[in-house]
């Protein structure tokens with residue numbers, strides 16, 4: 400069964416909307432782990448719109464599974480990662496205007512810079528995952544620069560409006576997962592996956608981990624975090 404890493408950014412989004420001290424993302428992480436989450440993910444953004452450095456530091460102390468830090472490969476973030484030492488860093492692109500991460504990292508254009516970040520993090524004992532679009536050239540470079548894992552961006556598939564478009568986008572994910580596995584990269588997927596779109600992944604045994612946030616936090620508002628994570632685990636176990 401593939402693993403489930405639960406992203407708790409949007410618990411912090413709700414907190415930051417009012418500038419208060421609740422809801423607490425650390426409490427959500429504990430509840431997610433209680434329900435079987437295999438990892439906890441947070442994205443510390445340059446603009447600190449949701450997760451704060453304090454959250455990452457607390458999570459480092461409290462998370463029992465794996466702490467996965469999503470971040471841009473900036474000097475500021477590299478310094479924080481080397482200090483806090485999450486189990487894994489997922490390198491993502493970041494722009495100030497975007498609502499959420501809008502695409503994978505372009506390794507074709509930023510290969511040298513990302514290579515340096517990968518080696519800095521790996522030398523500190525941190526596993527490195529690179530968030531990329533399902534594109535053969537990107538995967539080959541991720542392998543070449545010695546990433547441990549790739550996370551395939553599933554946003555275009557999840558957002559596709561027609562079933563024809565969905566099929567087209569999904570076949571890119573399947574090809575990318577197979578190529579990544581052949582290159583000995585661990586293959587994760589994430590972005591936009593919900594309680595419906597998860598079902599498309601049935602039989603795609605190359606996937607090591609699903610990274611899911613918004614849909615779980617959205618459901619948790621109605622059902623509670625533990626039930627929301629259990630529901631998703633159950634769907635993954637039936638793939």
Ligand code: PXP
Pocket residue numbers: 406408442469489491499500530550588589590591592610611612613614
């Ligand atoms: N993976 C990456 C790299 C992301 O940037 C995000 C969004 O923060 C996710 C997974 C989770 O996406 P969602 O919140 O849509 O499930």
